[in-house]
Amino acid sequence: MSNPLIxxxxxxxxxxxxLLTMSALAAxxxxxxxxxxxxxxxxxxTRPATSEKVVKKAADVKTEGIPPKATDPKKTQPAVNAHxxxxxxxxxxxxxxxxxxxxxxxxxxxxxxxxQSAEDEEIHRHEAFGLTDFMNRRLESVNINxxxxxxxxxxITYRGFNASPLLGTPIGISVYQDGVRVNEPFGDTVNxxxxxxxxxxxxxxxPGSNPLFGLNTLGGAMSVRTKSGFSHPGFNAxxxxxxxxxxxxxxxxxxxxxxFDWYLxxxxxxxxxxxxxxxxxxxxxxxxxxxxxxxxxxxxSFTFADNNLQGVGPTPQNMLQESWTxxxxxxxxTKNTLYFVNLKGSxxxxxxxxxxxxxxxxxxxxNSSNSNTNEDxxxxxxxxxxxxxxxxxxxxxxxxxxRTLQNGTGVNVQLTSDYTIASHENQLVAGGGYNYGNxxxxxxxxxxxxxxxxxxxxxxxxxxxxKINGQNTYSNVFATNNFSLFKWLHANTSMNWMQAQVQTTDxxxxxxxxxxxxxxxxxxxxxxxxxxxxxxLDTPLKEFTTYFNxxxxxxxxxAVELSCADPNAPCTLPNSFVSDPPLQAVxxxxxxxxxxxxxxxxxxxxxxLYQTRNSNDILFLNSPGSVINGYFHNVGTTxxxxxxxxxxxLVLDTLNWYLSYGFVDATYQTTAVLSNAxxxxxxxxxxxxxxxxxxxxxFGSEYEIIHNLFFGGDLQYVSxxxxxxxxxxxxxxxxxxxxxxxxxxxVINKHAELFAMGRNIFDNHYASFGQLGQNFFQNNQTTTxxxxxxxxxxxxxxxxxxx
Numbered sequence: 001m002s003n004p005l006i007x008x009x010x011x012x013x014x015x016x017x018x019l020l021t022m023s024a025l026a027a028x029x030x031x032x033x034x035x036x037x038x039x040x041x042x043x044x045x046t047r048p049a050t051s052e053k054v055v056k057k058a059a060d061v062k063t064e065g066i067p068p069k070a071t072d073p074k075k076t077q078p079a080v081n082a083h084x085x086x087x088x089x090x091x092x093x094x095x096x097x098x099x100x101x102x103x104x105x106x107x108x109x110x111x112x113x114x115x116q117s118a119e120d121e122e123i124h125r126h127e128a129f130g131l132t133d134f135m136n137r138r139l140e141s142v143n144i145n146x147x148x149x150x151x152x153x154x155x156i157t158y159r160g161f162n163a164s165p166l167l168g169t170p171i172g173i174s175v176y177q178d179g180v181r182v183n184e185p186f187g188d189t190v191n192x193x194x195x196x197x198x199x200x201x202x203x204x205x206x207p208g209s210n211p212l213f214g215l216n217t218l219g220g221a222m223s224v225r226t227k228s229g230f231s232h233p234g235f236n237a238x239x240x241x242x243x244x245x246x247x248x249x250x251x252x253x254x255x256x257x258x259x260f261d262w263y264l265x266x267x268x269x270x271x272x273x274x275x276x277x278x279x280x281x282x283x284x285x286x287x288x289x290x291x292x293x294x295x296x297x298x299x300x301s302f303t304f305a306d307n308n309l310q311g312v313g314p315t316p317q318n319m320l321q322e323s324w325t326x327x328x329x330x331x332x333x334t335k336n337t338l339y340f341v342n343l344k345g346s347x348x349x350x351x352x353x354x355x356x357x358x359x360x361x362x363x364x365x366x367n368s369s370n371s372n373t374n375e376d377x378x379x380x381x382x383x384x385x386x387x388x389x390x391x392x393x394x395x396x397x398x399x400x401x402x403r404t405l406q407n408g409t410g411v412n413v414q415l416t417s418d419y420t421i422a423s424h425e426n427q428l429v430a431g432g433g434y435n436y437g438n439x440x441x442x443x444x445x446x447x448x449x450x451x452x453x454x455x456x457x458x459x460x461x462x463x464x465x466x467k468i469n470g471q472n473t474y475s476n477v478f479a480t481n482n483f484s485l486f487k488w489l490h491a492n493t494s495m496n497w498m499q500a501q502v503q504t505t506d507x508x509x510x511x512x513x514x515x516x517x518x519x520x521x522x523x524x525x526x527x528x529x530x531x532x533x534x535x536x537l538d539t540p541l542k543e544f545t546t547y548f549n550x551x552x553x554x555x556x557x558x559a560v561e562l563s564c565a566d567p568n569a570p571c572t573l574p575n576s577f578v579s580d581p582p583l584q585a586v587x588x589x590x591x592x593x594x595x596x597x598x599x600x601x602x603x604x605x606x607x608x609l610y611q612t613r614n615s616n617d618i619l620f621l622n623s624p625g626s627v628i629n630g631y632f633h634n635v636g637t638t639x640x641x642x643x644x645x646x647x648x649x650l651v652l653d654t655l656n657w658y659l660s661y662g663f664v665d666a667t668y669q670t671t672a673v674l675s676n677a678x679x680x681x682x683x684x685x686x687x688x689x690x691x692x693x694x695x696x697x698x699f700g701s702e703y704e705i706i707h708n709l710f711f712g713g714d715l716q717y718v719s720x721x722x723x724x725x726x727x728x729x730x731x732x733x734x735x736x737x738x739x740x741x742x743x744x745x746x747v748i749n750k751h752a753e754l755f756a757m758g759r760n761i762f763d764n765h766y767a768s769f770g771q772l773g774q775n776f777f778q779n780n781q782t783t784t785x786x787x788x789x790x791x792x793x794x795x796x797x798x799x800x801x802x803x
Contacts (some may be wrong), residue, residue, distance in 0.1 A: 018727025097204060098480060099212050099429055101179040101344070102225055102354050104416045106427065110482055110490045112326030112526030112549035114608035114644055115592050116140060118206040120227070123200065125702065126714065127743045127757045129248065129269070131197050131224070132156055136740070137698065137714050138637070139205055140644045141662035145691050145769040148332065150280060150311035151271065152193035154203030155769070159207065159610065160640035160666035160692045161191045161219025165334075170619055172218035172555070172588075177332040178226055178301060178342055179339045179358045179762045181214060184366075185406050185472045187558045188216050193307045193340045194364065198250045199265045199286035208590035209553030209612060211496035211522035212480055217553045218588040219612055219640060226301060228290055229254040233803070240755070240797025245272035248797070253793040263288045271493035273310070274790050277330035277455055304338040305698040308333070314785035316775045317767075324765055324788055328777075329371040330455040337365045356431075357413035360473060366404045371448070371456040373776045374398050386444065397448035397456045400443070410435030410474075425484040432477040440507075447606045454777075467507040470559030475499045480524075488533035494524040500556035500585075516557070524551035526592075544597035552591050557583040561618055561632040584616040584634050594644075602649045611641035613669070628706040638689060657701040658714075666692040669728070676725030677773045678782060690726050691769065693736070694718035710745035715740050723770030723784045734786065737766030756796040 092109040108115065116139050128134035132154050136144045143216040145155035147166060155164040161172030163183075171188040174181055175195075183190055206213060206221045213221035237251040252265035269282035280459035285304040292298065312327040319326045340363070346356040374395050414431025426565050444462035452456055499519040506513050526549030532539065561583055594608035616634045642665055648658035673682050688694075696719070703713030720733035740762055745755035769787030774780050 001003075009390045031040055035535055040630075072283070083472075094262070097223055097225075098416060098482075099431070099478075100176045100181070100214070100221075100223055101358060101412060101431075102223060104354065104356070104427070104429065106482055108596075109530060109543065109545045110484075110492070110528055112492055112528050112608075113207050113548035113592055114596075114606055114646075115207065116646075117202065118204045120200055120232075123197070123203075124176070125712075126198070126700070127755065129194055130192065131200065131203070132192050135205070137716060138658070138660075138700070140660045140698075141642065141664060142205075143693055143696055143718060143768075144225065146699070147769050148309075148311035148313055149275060149278060149787055150273075150309050151308070152280060152282060152309055153311055153334070154191075154192070155691075156192075157207065157692060159219045159612065159642060159662075159688065160664045163222070165189050165191050165193075170617065171216055172220075172614075174213050174216040174221045176213070176221065176223045177303070177340075178299075178344055179412060180340075180360045180362065180408075180410075182362070183216055184404075185408055185559075186404055186439040186441055186470055187561070188555070191336055191364070191366070192340075193282055193284075193309060193336060194303070194305045194340075195224060196226075196265060196267060196284040196303060196305070198252055198267045198284070198288040199226045199263075199303075201225045201231060204605075207608070208592055209522070209524075209551045209588040210492055210494075210547065211498075211551055211553055212478055213525050213553075214476060214496065214630070215474060215498060215500060216555050218555055218567075218586060218614060218674065219590075221678065222781065226286065226288060227252070227254065227263050227265070228288055228299065229256045229263045230290070232263060234296040235802045236799065237801075238630075238799040240794030240795050243793035244274045246270065246793075246795060259291050259293055261290045261292075265549065274793070275312050275325045275788075276327055278310050278312050279308075280310065283307060296345070297347075298343070298345040301342045301344070303338060303342075305336060305338040307336045309336070310334075314769060314771055314787045316773075316781075316783045317770075317786050318778070318783060318787055319428055319775075320765075320767075320786060327454055328785065329373060329450075330453075331369070332371060333369045335367045339363045348793075352418040354416045355413070356416065357411065359411045360409065362406075362408040364404075364406045366406070367402070369399055369401045372398045372400060373789050374447075383384070395447045395449075397450055399448050399456060399458055399462075400445045401444045401446070401462055405440040406437065407439075408435065408437045412556075414478075421483065428479070429481075430479040432472055433475070434473045436471040437470075437474075439472075440467075441559075442467040442468065453520065459548050464508075468559070469505040469507055470502065470733070471501075471503045471505075472559065473499075473501040473503075488530040490527045490528045492524070492528075494551070495521060497521045502556060502559055504559050508556060516556070520554050520585070520587070522552045522554060524549065527548065540599050542598050542600070544595070546595045547591075549591075549592045553588045553590075555586040557585065557618060557632070582617055583632060586614055586616050586618055588612055588614045595639075598669075602651050604646075604648050606644070606646045608644040609642075610644075611639065614638045614640075619674070635672050638667065639669050640664060640666045654704040655701060656703075658697045658699070662696045664692055664694055664696075674727050676727070677771075678725070681728040681730075687727060687729055690722040690724045693719045693721040695736075709744070710746075711742075711744045713740065713742040721770070723772050723786075725772035731772065731784065734770040734784070737764060737768070737789070739764060739766070739789070751801055753799045754796070755799065757794070759791060759793045759795075761792055762791070765791070 016490050085267035095105040096108055096111050097105045123134045126134050126137055135142045141159045143157045145157050153165050155162055158173055161531055162169050167187045174183055175190050203224045210217055232254045235253045239249045241247045247270045249268040254263040265286045267284040271280040273279050283306045288299055288301040290299040310331055312330050315326055315328045342360040345357040346354055348354050374397055412433035414429055417428045443466040446458045446462045447460050448458050476496055476498040478496035482492045484490050501517045503515045528545055528547040530545050533545045546611040590612040592610040596606035600606040615637050617638045618632055619635050645662040646660045646687040650656055668683045668687045669685050671684050697717040700714030702710055705711050717738045719736040722729055724734050739760050741759050742761055743757040745753055747753050766789045767786035768789055771785045773785045775783050
């Protein structure tokens with residue numbers, strides 16, 4: 001039996017009951033007055049998809065037929081006694097933020113690219129414990145390489161480009177939270193555990209080398225916007241637990257009074273880990289206070305995190321065959337602490353002119369302790385002798401302890417004009433920013449021996465070997481213009497001048513001193529064409545848009561890369577650095593063409609073709625015969641090209657479903673001599689880049705079996721991939737795999753809901769990552785180290801809600 005509210009509002013079935021049923025599904029359908037065509041009526045939310053506070057900022061969006069901006073904050077808040085139509089007066093449109101600040105945006109039909117977006121409802125509907133988990137299970141061309149085997153420390157790949165928390169990974173995706181770039185200053189890494197998922201209002205994954213998203217946007221950019229008291233009023237809390245000692249607690253509260261609003265959220269996550277020495281402890285907090293009137297909107301937010309993440313990383317495949325939980329060495333510990341303050345504001349100068357900006361300060365302290373085998377073990381006949389060593393003349397293991405203190409601060413502003421040009425609609429956005437990052441990095445090491453469980457035990461004090469300061473200054477000036485030649489043809493042009501100054505100062509000697517400046521103008525040009533509007537065709541196919549786009553981006557070498565770039569003096573990542581020749585900046589150029597549309601609510605679709613070519617790509621190369629020593633090097637031209645296809649819909653008001661496919665062909669385009677842990681290798685044009693599977697297929701659905709009882713599931717298929725280090729493609733690939741997850745939920749009443757989920761329900765033993773190496777515990781045997789996937793697990797919990 002269908003819920004009467006969903007029957008009258010079919011699109012409501014696409015939202016999670018954790019948010020809807022707490023008040024909306026219990027409401028009588030007759031309480032909602034007759035709706036106007038295409039009106040969004042979202043219980044307890046005041047924005048259409050992918051945009052925060054859009055109801056309060058109607059004039060921010062450049063669209064046809066949108067009513068004037070709501071000017072009274074009291075009228076923009078959902079209220080129990082308020083007439084529903086008074087609250088929801090916007091047409092149902094998809095709005096995409098076209099700059100990181102995201103205060104203004106464009107209709108999706110004006111965006112020349114396959115932008116993927118999601119709101120908090122969809123993230124929660126997947127019962128995702130984190131943002132990366134949702135991306136891996138739902139978004140096209142996204143895949144996880146589980147290098148650390150910790151749920152909060154995955155390598156995310158998108159269209160063959162990486163966003164990772166690990167130094168040494170070539171980063172090609174920029175990540176923003178409320179307009180602030182959160183790639184860390186020292187190595188452009190992304191600490192996923194510092195982004196509070198519970199506070200996410202919406203997220204967008206922007207494809208290509210979009211210059212407006214600044215440095216590191218080689219293959220794409222991700223923009224996250226957080227909740228506010230106006231957009232998410234009321235109290236929500238949930239707890240769940242299950243396999244391997246997992247416990248998770250979340251709570252959020254939002255509200256408003258007059259022109260003021262507030263929002264508070266917290267997340268506590270505990271997990272013992274399914275492998276030895278791999279517990280996780282995550283503590284996140286987020287708060288936001290805001291004030292606004294009819295012209296000005298100010299939000300001050302604070303993000304806090306104090307996390308302890310432990311993972312044991314990849315293990316030789318023959319050891320995994322003996323036991324799926326086996327480890328190579330342990331422990332590997334990362335402790336992250338974050339204090340992040342962001343002031344964001346906008347002021348409407350006129351009805352068609354708006355000034356937006358932010359100012360922030362972000363402090364991150366990261367301490368890690370990594371266990372490593374010492375190459376002295378290779379001199380022994382048997383690895384057992386390495387384990388039996390008690391700290392004599394042979395030193396079998398080493399702890400590398402790093403401490404990274406990173407501070408980022410900056411100011412970014414933009415001016416948006418919606419004035420028409422010769423009676424043609426036009427949106428012009430111009431702005432710029434100054435962002436400064438300061439990093440203090442130190443490395444200490446200590447000798448260690450192995451316990452029988454292969455965990456290391458230190459035998460002497462830490463000795464500091466490296467202490468450097470890195471300073472990054474990033475400046476940019478940009479402009480982007482979207483001009484409507486006709487209502488069915490829109491042209492988009494952009495440019496962004498960026499300058500990056502990267503300075504390193506050796507705090508022990510002078511060998512690591514350096515100062516490098518990189519600057520470039522990055523352009524973009526594209527168009528969207530709506531053929532149905534152009535020819536006034538009335539067909540079952542609706543909102544049909546085709547597009548083409550070309551853009552360029554670049555990535556400046558980071559302090560860690562510039563300090564470790566000499567093949568004659570390799571580094572142990574990240575525990576030693578030398579004075580090195582400068583690296584060249586990476587330049588990316590992307591072409592994309594595609595189309596999207598829908599056949600009613602039952603079937604929405606999108607299709608995209610793309611190609612990105614990088615010149616002067618930077619990789620971390622192993623020194624011959626070494627697993628951990630290496631250097632950064634420009635390797636010439638690489639290419640990622642592929643296809644994306646997405647299908648989704650709502651059938652019979654009770655069945656939500658989606659199906660997506662991504663094909664990524666990532667190859668070297670020049671001949672180059674590289675090296676891995678086994679020695680030198682020569683790559684030629686056409687050699688596949690490791691750790692990038694060519695095919696990903698994702699399917700998911702959710703069905704209302706009986707009234708208020710929902711059952712759903714999802715599947716991810718990932719094809720084979722070459723192990724990291726096998727750039728020559730001569731070793732067997734890591735096999736492809738399929739993972740199936742199930743979830744169910746039952747709405748007790750408007751205040752409570754029960755839910756449960758099962759992950760990898762068929763207990764498939766699979767590996768999402770591989771790396772060539774030598775097993776010192778088994779006579780220096782050449783092998784592939786693999787990152788095993790978690791076995792079958794189950795969790796259950798409860799949600800509560802009050803207005």
